[in-house]
Every structure is written in C-alpha cells, then in structure tokens.
Amino acid sequence: MRILVLGAGALGGYFGGRLLQAGAEVTFLVRPRRAEQLARDGLAIESPFGALHQKVETLAEARPGFDLVLLTCKAYDLDAAIAAIRPAMGPGTAVLPVLNGLSHVATLEAAFGRGAVLGGLAKIQATLAPDGTVRHLNDWRWLTFGELDGSLSPRVQALAALASQAPGVVAEAVPDIMDRMWEKLVHLGTSAIGTVLMRASTGEIARAPGGIAFMETVLARNAAIAAAEGHPVRESFLKEIGAVFADPKGGYTTSMLRDLEAGGRTEAEHILGFLLQAAQAAGVPEEIHAAALLHARAYEQRREAGRLPR
Numbered sequence: 293m294r295i296l297v298l299g300a301g302a303l304g305g306y307f308g309g310r311l312l313q314a315g316a317e318v319t320f321l322v323r324p325r326r327a328e329q330l331a332r333d334g335l336a337i338e339s340p341f342g343a344l345h346q347k348v349e350t351l352a353e354a355r356p357g358f359d360l361v362l363l364t365c366k367a368y369d370l371d372a373a374i375a376a377i378r379p380a381m382g383p384g385t386a387v388l389p390v391l392n393g394l395s396h397v398a399t400l401e402a403a404f405g406r407g408a409v410l411g412g413l414a415k416i417q418a419t420l421a422p423d424g425t426v427r428h429l430n431d432w433r434w435l436t437f438g439e440l441d442g443s444l445s446p447r448v449q450a451l452a453a454l455a456s457q458a459p460g461v462v463a464e465a466v467p468d469i470m471d472r473m474w475e476k477l478v479h480l481g482t483s484a485i486g487t488v489l490m491r492a493s494t495g496e497i498a499r500a501p502g503g504i505a506f507m508e509t510v511l512a513r514n515a516a517i518a519a520a521e522g523h524p525v526r527e528s529f530l531k532e533i534g535a536v537f538a539d540p541k542g543g544y545t546t547s548m549l550r551d552l553e554a555g556g557r558t559e560a561e562h563i564l565g566f567l568l569q570a571a572q573a574a575g576v577p578e579e580i581h582a583a584a585l586l587h588a589r590a591y592e593q594r595r596e597a598g599r600l601p602r
C-alpha cells in the first residue's frame with residue numbers, strides 16, 4: 293500500500309514509522325524545518341514496543357500515486373493541510389484523519405467528497421521532542437478506523453491487515469466509526485477539561501480532595517452530550533475510563549496539556565468549543581465546559597502577547 297503521511301509529528305511520525313516497518317511504501321509530506329531534520333537525523337521513535345531509527349522519504353509538495361493519505365495535523369492547521377494534500381487525492385485515494393474531535397470530518401467531506409473520507413481515531417500518548425524524536429509515552433497504541441457508511445470495505449480491511457503487521461500498533465477496522473469517534477471525544481474532552489483546568493495529570497487530580505468527583509461529573513456530562521447527539525457511549529467504556537480518572541497513581545495527561553505547557557497553540561476551539569456548543573444544544577449543564585474554554589482562550593491571549601512564563 294502506498295501511503296502519504298501529512299506531518300511527521302507525534303502521530304504522523306509514530307504511525308507512519310510503524311506502517312513502514314509493516315512493509316508499506318510510506319512517504320511523509322512535511323514542511324521545510326521537519327524535512328531538514330528528517331534528512332539529517334532520519335525518523336527516530338522511542339517506545340515501550342521498540343525503537344525505530346531510519347531514513348525516510350519526504351516530499352515538499354504532494355503528487356498523485358497514493359492509495360491512502362494519513363492526515364495527522366493539528367485541527368488549527370486543517371485548511372492548510374487540505375490544500376497541501378489535494379494534489380495527492382486521486383479518484384482511488386482515501387484520506388484517513390486521526391485528529392481528535394469531529395468537525396474535521398465534514399470539512400474533509402466538503403473538500404474531497406464523502407467516498408474519499410474515512411473516519412479514524414488514535415488512542416495513544418505520544419509527543420514530538422524538540423530534537424525530532426517521537427516519544428511514545430505509555431502502552432496505548434490503538435488505531436481505529438472505518439467507512440463513514442459502516443461498510444467493511446476492501447480498503448479498510450486491507451489497511452487493518454497491513455497495520456496488524458506493525459510493531460506497537462493495534463489496528464481495527466470497525467463498522468461504527470462515528471460512535472467510536474464520539475466515544476473518543478467523551479474520553480479526550482473529559483481528560484482535557486480536567487488536565488487543562490487543573491494543569492495536572494489525572495493521578496494528581498484524583499489525589500486532590502474532590503478530584504475524582506469532579507472528573508465523574510465531567511465524564512457524565514460528556515456522555516450525556518454524546519447520547520443527545522445519537523451516539524451513546526458503551527457502559528464498558530465508561531467503566532474503563534472512569535477507573536483511569538479515579539486512579540491516584542495515574543500519570544496520564546493529554547496532548548492539550550502538553551501543548552499548553554510547551555507554550556504552543558492548542559486545539560481548544562476544536563475540542564472544548566465544539567463540546568460547549570453541543571452541551572448548550574443538548575441542555576447539559578455547561579459551566580465547567582465554559583470555564584475550561586475560557587481558561588484556554590485566556591492562555592491564548594497571554595501566549596499571543598508574549599507573556600508566558602519562561
């Protein structure tokens with residue numbers, strides 16, 4: 293399978309590198325700074341499932357000839373990323389976004405047509421270190437995808453078969469990808485609201501008096517939003533993720549907290565803004581969502597003013 297990976301950040305670097313190890317023809321579409329770093333140092337992954345260090349193919353501009361485009365930008369880069377991959381989107385090319393959130397799916401469908409777009413999500417904790425190394429931070433390694441019409445098409449089955457050969461990846465093609473993406477949004481939305489508002493890991497929140505009850509409240513509200521949108525989450529998921537949030541030993545954080553702590557842009561509008569609007573539409577109490585979004589927006593003001601602490 294010929295795969296073009298837009299971006300070689302945390303997820304693009306990790307899954308692109310792993311698919312290369314599985315035998316796919318992988319090319320990275322990257323901007324100049326990352327292109328230079330990859331040309332000089334190769335792609336480096338550090339992971340509990342084995343390291344990778346190898347030279348990779350990069351492109352500065354997309355061209356036709358790919359079966360799949362793996363889209364791994366942040367939500368705030370979506371429009372530029374769509375323009376960048378457009379030349380690669382031939383009649384048989386599928387695009388698989390692994391961004392958190394949901395609204396990018398409709399944006400991609402408007403850009404490329406419904407048949408070209410897959411749903412997808414990644415449950416992993418990874419980060420791109422300043423030296424260009426992709427650091428995989430725990431044992432989460434799930435890549436889940438599917439057709440928006442629910443069919444288990446040859447292309448999603450082929451991708452699942454390929455990715456199952458990759459070390460450090462558990463890949464699954466599913467018939468209910470929009471339900472799964474909502475579930476992921478409930479998961480991420482809850483952990484992002486908690487970790488960003490408290491500037492702490494889930495274990496640190498759980499050890500603080502009242503922390504577990506706070507996370508339970510946010511989880512229940514996000515689950516109510518998903519149900520009101522017609523995508524109720526599974527009981528087994530609520531139990532599993534509730535236990536993660538209640539674990540006082542947990543060291544689990546979110547990409548949004550890592551971005552904030554690094555002084556970078558966040559996906560707050562795409563995740564927290566979306567959830568706040570959905571809470572309002574569903575009549576779910578909204579004050580915690582509003583406070584988390586306001587916190588992220590105030591941080592953004594401070595960041596833009598160059599007043600973040602060094």
Ligand SMILES: NC(=O)C1=CN([C@@H]2O[C@H](COP(=O)(O)OP(=O)(O)OC[C@H]3O[C@@H](n4cnc5c(N)ncnc54)[C@H](OP(=O)(O)O)[C@@H]3O)[C@@H](O)[C@H]2O)C=CC1
Pocket residue numbers: 298299300301302303304321322323324325326364365366367369372373376390391392414415416417418419420547559
């Ligand atoms: N990190 C994690 O643990 C998880 C992240 N996610 C989600 O996955 C998505 C990606 O996150 P993550 O991998 O952490 O983000 P990163 O910032 O690490 O990587 C995104 C990469 O996309 C590149 N990029 C953006 N626009 C373009 C473009 N037009 N052309 C070429 N490259 C481009 C950026 O390159 P440049 O360096 O040039 O800016 C950057 O390297 C987000 O939606 C996130 O919420 C989901 C689950 C877990």
Ligand SMILES: CC(C)(CO)C(=O)C(=O)O
Pocket residue numbers: 392414415416417432479480483545546547548
């Ligand atoms: C849910 C979580 C925290 C891990 O997959 C995530 O998606 C993120 O950090 O962006």
